[in-house]
Amino acid sequence: MNRMSWPAKLGMNILAWLIAVLMFFPIFWLLLTSFKTNALAASRTPAFFFSPTIAGYVNAIVDNAYVHYLINSCISAIGSTLICMALAIPAAYSMVFRRSKYTDSTLLWMLSTKMLPPVGVLIPIYIVYKDLHLLDSVWGLVLIFAAMNLPIVVWLLYTYFKDIPEAIIEAADIDGASLLTKLVRILVPLTLPGLLSTGLLAVVLAWNEAFWAINLTNVHGATLAVFVSGFKSARGQYWASMSAASVLSVLPILIAGWFTQRQLVRGLTFGAVK
Amino acid sequence: MAIVQLKDICKQFDGGEANAVDHFDLTTRDGEFVVLVGPSGCGKTTTMRMIAGLEEISKGELWIGDRNVDGIPAKDRDIAMVFQSYALYPHMSVRENMAFSLKLKKRPKAEITKAVNDAAEILGIQNLLDRKPKALSGGQRQRVALGRAIVRQPQVFLMDEPLSNLDAKMRVEMRAEIVKLHRKLGVTTFYVTHDQVEAMTMGQRIVVMRDGYIQQIDAPNALYERPVNMFVAGFIGTPSMNFLKARVDDASQRLIGEGFSIAMEKAHETALANHLGREVWAGVRPEHLDLVTDANAGTTDNQLTGTVEVIEPLGAVTIVQVRVGEHIVTAELDSHTSLAMGDPAALTCDSHKLHLFDAASEKTLLETSDSGKRTTGDAKTTTA
Ligand SMILES: Nc1ncnc2c1ncn2[C@@H]1O[C@H](COP(=O)(O)OP(=O)(O)OP(=O)(O)O)[C@@H](O)[C@H]1O
Ligand SMILES: [Mg+2]
Numbered sequence: 001m002n003r004m005s006w007p008a009k010l011g012m013n014i015l016a017w018l019i020a021v022l023m024f025f026p027i028f029w030l031l032l033t034s035f036k037t038n039a040l041a042a043s044r045t046p047a048f049f050f051s052p053t054i055a056g057y058v059n060a061i062v063d064n065a066y067v068h069y070l071i072n073s074c075i076s077a078i079g080s081t082l083i084c085m086a087l088a089i090p091a092a093y094s095m096v097f098r099r100s101k102y103t104d105s106t107l108l109w110m111l112s113t114k115m116l117p118p119v120g121v122l123i124p125i126y127i128v129y130k131d132l133h134l135l136d137s138v139w140g141l142v143l144i145f146a147a148m149n150l151p152i153v154v155w156l157l158y159t160y161f162k163d164i165p166e167a168i169i170e171a172a173d174i175d176g177a178s179l180l181t182k183l184v185r186i187l188v189p190l191t192l193p194g195l196l197s198t199g200l201l202a203v204v205l206a207w208n209e210a211f212w213a214i215n216l217t218n219v220h221g222a223t224l225a226v227f228v229s230g231f232k233s234a235r236g237q238y239w240a241s242m243s244a245a246s247v248l249s250v251l252p253i254l255i256a257g258w259f260t261q262r263q264l265v266r267g268l269t270f271g272a273v274k
Numbered sequence: 275m276a277i278v279q280l281k282d283i284c285k286q287f288d289g290g291e292a293n294a295v296d297h298f299d300l301t302t303r304d305g306e307f308v309v310l311v312g313p314s315g316c317g318k319t320t321t322m323r324m325i326a327g328l329e330e331i332s333k334g335e336l337w338i339g340d341r342n343v344d345g346i347p348a349k350d351r352d353i354a355m356v357f358q359s360y361a362l363y364p365h366m367s368v369r370e371n372m373a374f375s376l377k378l379k380k381r382p383k384a385e386i387t388k389a390v391n392d393a394a395e396i397l398g399i400q401n402l403l404d405r406k407p408k409a410l411s412g413g414q415r416q417r418v419a420l421g422r423a424i425v426r427q428p429q430v431f432l433m434d435e436p437l438s439n440l441d442a443k444m445r446v447e448m449r450a451e452i453v454k455l456h457r458k459l460g461v462t463t464f465y466v467t468h469d470q471v472e473a474m475t476m477g478q479r480i481v482v483m484r485d486g487y488i489q490q491i492d493a494p495n496a497l498y499e500r501p502v503n504m505f506v507a508g509f510i511g512t513p514s515m516n517f518l519k520a521r522v523d524d525a526s527q528r529l530i531g532e533g534f535s536i537a538m539e540k541a542h543e544t545a546l547a548n549h550l551g552r553e554v555w556a557g558v559r560p561e562h563l564d565l566v567t568d569a570n571a572g573t574t575d576n577q578l579t580g581t582v583e584v585i586e587p588l589g590a591v592t593i594v595q596v597r598v599g600e601h602i603v604t605a606e607l608d609s610h611t612s613l614a615m616g617d618p619a620a621l622t623c624d625s626h627k628l629h630l631f632d633a634a635s636e637k638t639l640l641e642t643s644d645s646g647k648r649t650t651g652d653a654k655t656t657t658a
Contacts, residue, residue: 170328174347174355175375175422189365212382 019140035241036099041239056244064241069227072138073249076213076223077206078084079138079146081199084153087146089183089195092157097169106160110151118148118211128215138221139212146205152203161187188232193266205254275427276339276462277326278302283334284625285320285486286477291423292322296486298334302479305460307453309477310364310507311467317486318466322432327351330512340428351518354464355432360415362407362422368394369403372422394422395542396455413444420452424459431456431463449476470510474498504636507629513560513593513627514602518554522549529556529628532599539625545639546630554639557629563605565613566620578621579605582613596621614652 004012019029033041035052060066095103125144134140164187172182188195210225217226228249231242257264278301285295295317304307309316323329324334327348336343343351354375362371369390378385394400397417407415416436418539425429433452437445453476456463467473474494480491482505490502501507507515512655520529520536527543529536536556538546546554564570566577585593587593592611596603596619605621613619630639 024403165359165361167357167359170326171350171355171357171363171422172360172374173328174326174351174353176349177374177428178376179347181378186363190363 021074030243030246034247036240038238038240041243042237043118056240057248059241060245062225066227069222069224070252072221073207075138076141076145076146077186077203078236079142080149080206081202083142083146084149085199088150088153088157089188092161093183093187095158096161097166100233107121111155114151127214135216136218136220141221141223142217143208144216148209149202149205153198156198160191164190176248193263200264205252209270275305277304277462278430279337280309281335283324283336284332285329288331288574291656293486298488299405300481300491302462305462307456307463307465307476307478309465309467309473309480310483311470311473311480312483314468316483319434322434322464322466325430326353326355326432332381333359352534353430354426354428356423358435360419362415362418364407366400367404367406368418371407371418372425375426380586389425393425397587412440414446415438418450420455422453425626428461429459430436434464436464436647450475471512474510480520482509500640500642501629501644503637504557504631507557511559513606515557515559516603517554518556518601522546522551524550533580534598536576536625536628537625542630553633555631555633555636557631558623559627561606562627563621565611566622574622576622576625580619582617582619585613585615
């Protein structure tokens with residue numbers, strides 16, 4: 001970079017800014033629109049300067065029961081992540097420390113299930129959920145999100161656990177530790193940054209999930225994804241309200257990400273414990 | 275404290291064609307310090323891990339005290355292990371590391387505190403108790419690993435090359451410390467090393483292994499003086515023993531080869547009775563070779579003559595390599611030797627200290643100590 005002449009430097013700068021603005025613009029436009037009236041938002045000439053209104057937000061929160069969906073989103077994201085972790089930690093443990101000749105193919109197979117288009121299993125799952133009375137239930141979503149994230153979470157934990165020297169686990173064995181003790185007192189504390197960032201990723205993935213949420217829930221168990229998509233058709237083009245709803249559904253996860261970004265970075269760059 | 279019995283133990287890994295450990299048979303005395311030594315891959319660690327319960331035994335029986343520990347998991351075997359990599363818990367302080375096993379056993383707090391403090395005092399690490407392993411030097415980590423083992427007061431200690439990550443000076447220090455510790459605690463100890471100096475200085479009994487087979491089990495001196503085969507003879511002692519292919523000359527009662535001729539002793543005559551006129555391996559240690567000078571020229575007629583190829587002055591002694599016929603003979607000489615590269619040299623040896631081995635089987639032709647007699651497996655050909 002130091003070697004560049006100043007025109008080249010300027011050019012690079014402008015290019016970088018252009019790309020940044022280009023990528024950020026839709027979000028900026030969403031934010032802007034959310035403070036417009038529906039009429040203004042629908043107008044054909046784009047308006048950058050106007051007197052802002054929070055009518056869209058009021059509409060989303062008061063008239064459309066935002067909080068109900070927010071709670072469902074929280075339950076499904078956090079609940080599914082907890083279940084996912086509870087299953088993935090022992091699974092990854094056994095894959096790393098109790099290897100068999102099938103371990104590698106199991107890992108690969110688990111990941112390959114992510115390549116299956118979800119639509120392919122929509123009908124069977126829909127029918128099963130119907131029989132189990134899990135349709136339009138947030139607990140149904142907890143289950144499906146947990147299943148959806150399990151392969152990725154196991155895979156990530158596997159890479160974290162692999163960095164733990166086996167001798168440490170064996171030392172715990174010899175010190176008289178049971179399996180649970182080894183997991184809770186040795187493995188989890190040693191990989192905590194990794195575990196937390198993996199958990200965070202699972203929460204984000206579940207939060208953003210729309211396909212299953214829209215197809216399996218309607219009102220009762222519906223999440224923010226369903227809430228936002230609900231603004232689309234039935235009520236015509238209420239762009240401002242819809243933008244406000246979108247902002248509201250993105251906001252919690254953005255805030256969570258903001259507070260945990262250091263944790264995330266630490267977790268993703270988390271190396272061997274030597 | 276306990277007697278450990280390994281009864282004819284074999285270990286075959288999945289997919290491995292040969293046994294990693296083959297018919298390992300050993301009964302320790304109570305409180306004995308047993309050293310397992312041998313070249314890389316000979317099965318030392320595997321043996322250790324089978325005793326610990328970290329590896330299953332394919333065949334044979336293992337008794338610790340009066341318990342057959344077959345099927346008893348590591349955590350219930352009442353043994354403590356010191357790993358080569360120390361394997362301290364990185365997230366726990368030194369104190370927590372040492373207290374971990376006692377905490378799991380739900381011992382009262384006061385007892386744990388006392389046990390940890392006592393162990394810390396023995397090892398001189400009281401001032402490190404609140405540090406994390408990351409903040410310790412190699413030697414300190416090693417002490418903590420030892421401390422973690424001794425607070426347990428286990429029946430058996432297992433140590434797998436615990437000093438190999440330390441520098442030379444530290445190694446010598448810790449070596450003495452471990453021996454002292456063992457004398458103080460009197461716990462039956464298995465100690466793995468591939469360093470024969472460590473083995474000789476620490477072991478009450480040494481098990482020399484090769485390719486999964488026990489070659490010889492003996493006290494350090496017996497191992498040095500009466501090795502059962504050429505492998506053990508070459509492995510124990512530095513620099514290694516010299517091996518010379520010699521013909522047993524019936525008429526002159528001498529061992530003769532190109533560039534050397536050594537008189538047979540009385541003891542040799544019986545040993546070589548069946549080898550008259552045939553070839554054997556004669557073994558002589560570098561420290562038992564001397565330079566023939568004007569002063570001692572008349573006193574000996576055992577002579578090895580050749581040219582000096584390498585001279586390594588070590589300060590206290592000088593190591594000289596002399597080409598004798600087709601053999602390179604290493605001799606440990608006085609540091610004042612005036613030899614130079616390329617000089618002709620005549621060496622002499624004390625034939626009492628000569629070792630003799632069968633040319634084919636490479637087993638010794640001399641008397642061995644009782645405990646050294648049982649050797650398992652065929653000695654494989656070593657290139658001397
Ligand atoms: N888990 C395993 N699976 C297959 N073979 C193994 C396994 N562990 C060890 N072996 C083999 O068993 C033999 C003995 O290995 P071991 O680790 O006991 O040697 P060692 O004497 O401790 O050597 P070193 O001095 O290098 O530590 C070796 O040939 C090794 O390749
Ligand atoms: Mg080893």
